[in-house]
Amino acid sequence: MPVTDIATRVYNHGWRLDPIVRSLLDTDFYKLLMLQMIRHLHPEVQATFSLINRTKSVRLAEVIDEAELRAQLDHARTLRFSKKELIWLAGNSFYGKQRMFAPDFIAWLAEFQLPEYDLHKVDGQFELHFVGPWTHTTMWEIPALAIVNELRSRAALKGKGRFELDVLYARAKAKMWDKVERLRQLPDLVISDFGTRRRHGFLWQRWCVEALKEGLGNRFIGSSNVLLAMDNDLEAIGTNAHELPMVLAALSDTDEQVATAPYRVLEEWQAHYDGNLRIALPDAFGTTAFLQGAPDWVADWTGFRPDSMPPIEGGEQIIAWWQARGRDPRTKLLIFSDGMDVDSIEATYRHFHGRVRMSFGWGTNLTNDFRGCDPAGGHDLEPISLVAKVTSANGRPAVKLSDNPAKATGDPAEIARYLRIFGEAGRVAQDVAV
C-alpha cells in the first residue's frame, strides 16, 4: 500500500515561492575576495552591473514571467549572511591561509543586503540593471544570473510529466557520469566547479559537485560556489574577475591611465592576496597587449587564467612569455575556464602535460549540459550565453574587449577608443556557445 506522508505533501503544495537563491553564500568565491579589496580601496565608487544576453535568438522576456523574476530577485534581497556562515568565513582557511577575511570585513558583511534592481522589458528581452555602490552591485552578478538561468530551466520544464522528467534527469546523470569516467583517465587532472552562474538549477549543481567528488576524488579540488564548498567541506575556489580592470580603466582620466589600469589592478591585488591567489586574468583588453605591456614583476605571479583565447593558443602565448622572461613554466599555473568541456579539457591537458601546472574551471558544460536529454526533443534546456557585466563606473562607460570580439561589451565608441589604446593583436572572433 502506498504510504503518503500527508503533512509533507500539504507542505510541498503550499509553497508561495520556491526560492532559487537561499543564501548569500550561494555565489562565487571570487566575489568575496574582490569585495574585500573593493571595500578597502574603492568604497566610494558607483558601479552599474547589467544583464547581457548574448544569445539574442532566445527572447528571455517571452520565456520567463516578469512577476516570477521579480519575486525571485525580491527574495534574494531579503537574505542576510547567517551567523553560521560568517563564523565559517572567519574561521575557515582558504587557499591554505587562515583569516583570509579581516574581522572588520566580516562585521560589515553581517549588515550586507543586495541593493535594489531596475527591471523592465525591451523588445522581448529583460533590461536588468543594478545601480549603486560597487561594494553592493557587484554582489548581484552571480545570484542574478543563477535566478534568470534557473527560471528559464523551470519554464522549459513546466508542463512536462513526471515520467518525462524522470527520463530527462536520468539521461543528464548518465551523460554527466560518462564525462566523469572520461576525466578519470587523466591521472594528474586538477579540476573545480565553476558552474554557479549558468547552472540548470541549484539542486542540479549540487548533484554535479557530488558526482565530481565521488568520481574524481582529490583530482576535484573544490567549487567556486561558497555555499556548496561550506556544506560539502570542499575548498572554495576563485581569484578575480574582469570587473577590476574594467572599473579601473573606466575611472581613468587619460588614455595612458587606461593602458596601465590592468597592471594597477595587479598591484592592488598583490597588496591583499598572495600565493595561489596571484592569478592574473589577462584578456580584459586583449591578452597579447597585456603581455606586451606587462612589467617584469607580473611574471613572478603564480599564474594566469586565459579566459577567451582558445586554450592551447592562449597557453602557448603565456608560456613563451614566461620563457622570454627567464621563468620556468613548470613552476607556473594556468587555469583554463572558458567554456571548457571534456573534449577541450582532454586536448588541453594532453597538450600541456608536463610543461606547465594546469587547473581547469569547469562551468556551464558541467552544470547545465542537458543537450540531447529532453525526451520531447526540445532545445529549451540548452544553455545560453548570459552574463552580468559592469557597464559603468562613476558614470563613465566600462568596456571589455576580450580576445574574442564576440565577447566584447560596452559602448561601440568606447570599444573603438580602447582598441586604439590596446591594439587588436591576437584577437580572433570565435563562436560563443556558453
Add this chain to the structure above:
Amino acid sequence: MPVTDIATRVYNHGWRLDPIVRSLLDTDFYKLLMLQMIRHLHPEVQATFSLINRTKSVRLAEVIDEAELRAQLDHARTLRFSKKELIWLAGNSFYGKQRMFAPDFIAWLAEFQLPEYDLHKVDGQFELHFVGPWTHTTMWEIPALAIVNELRSRAALKGKGRFELDVLYARAKAKMWDKVERLRQLPDLVISDFGTRRRHGFLWQRWCVEALKEGLGNRFIGSSNVLLAMDNDLEAIGTNAHELPMVLAALSDTDEQVATAPYRVLEEWQAHYDGNLRIALPDAFGTTAFLQGAPDWVADWTGFRPDSMPPIEGGEQIIAWWQARGRDPRTKLLIFSDGMDVDSIEATYRHFHGRVRMSFGWGTNLTNDFRGCDPAGGHDLEPISLVAKVTSANGRPAVKLSDNPAKATGDPAEIARYLRIFGEAGRVAQDVAV
C-alpha cells in the same frame, strides 16, 4: 533546512523483510489460463517443477543467502488472492472476452496457496523443487524465478553507495529510453512486456512497463504480469507454455502417444479458449517435427509463438507451412518472444512487415538489461538464463527438446528417446544468453 519525516524513516529501517512477491497476481497471465484448464482436465496429476540455472558459471548458492531465499519463499506462501484481485479477475475482460474465468475457478482460487518447496544446496547451486499437484506446483514457476533473480540483484547491489546506485539507475533508465525511442520508429509495432520471471526487480519492471506505456502508446498492448496489468489498466497478455505438451507427453504410455501429445494439447486448449488465445507453441519437441505431423485444423489457429528457433528462420518455416495448407499468412499472427531485444525486434519487424501479423513479447532484455550500467564496472547485474521447468509428471520424467539443444531439459536417456520419436530436423544449437 532538510526535513526528515521521522516516522517514515523509522518505518523504513524497521522492516523485517522487504518482500519480493507481494501478490499472487504478480505472475504471468498464461499461468492462470493454463491453471483453469489443468484444474478442469488434469486435477489429479502430480507434477514436479524444478529450478534450472543454465548459466553454470554463476554459482547462485554462493551469491544468494539461503536463509534470505527461504524467507522470501515462505513469505510467498503466506499470500492469498485478495477480494479485490478475485473481483477483478471475474469482472475484467481478457482478450476482449467477458468471464474468461469461470465462477467455480474463481472460488477455488480464493482458497489457493503456494505449496511447500524443497530447497538445498548442491555444489554451489540451489536445488529447488516443487512437488505436488500440478494445479499447485505450476504456480511456483514465476514467483520462484522472480524471487531468485531479485535476490541476485540485491546481492549485487549490496554495499553500493547512494551515489553509485543513483548513477546505476540513471544509466539503466537512459538505456531503456533509448530503446523506446528506437522502437518508436516502427509504426505498426505490437509489443508487450514478458519480463516478469527474469526481472531485475519488481519496481524496475514496473518502471519499464510505465516507460513502454508512456513512450509507445497503443503500440504497447500490455503486460504478461497480471498485477501490473490490473494496477495500470493494461491488457494481461499470454496464452500457454511448454509445460502442457511436456506433461501430456510424460503421461503417455506409448511412443505413439508421445508423438501426438502436442496436438492433444491443442485440442484441450481450443475446448477452453478461442480467438487470439489460440496461439500454438510449436517448439517443445522441435518446430519442424511439430509442423510435419500437425493435423490440418492446426492451420486454422490464429497463430504461433516460435520460441527457440531464430525468429526469422522460425517465422519463414511457419509461413511456408501456412501457405502449403492454403492459408493466407497476412491473416495470421506470429508472436516472437525468445530473448528478443531492440536489434532482433527491428530486424524481425522489417523482415516480415506486410507479410504476416506480428507481435513481440519482450522479456529479460526489457526488464533486466543493466549491462554497462554499473559505475563500478561489475557484471553481477547481467541477467542469467534461469528457468523453472516441469521435470516429472506422475513420477514419469518430463522432457523438453526445443529447437535449440542448449535449451533442452530432462533426463539424457529420455531426451534420446524423444529425439528418436520426433527426429532432429531443424534443430540448431545457439548460445542462450537469457
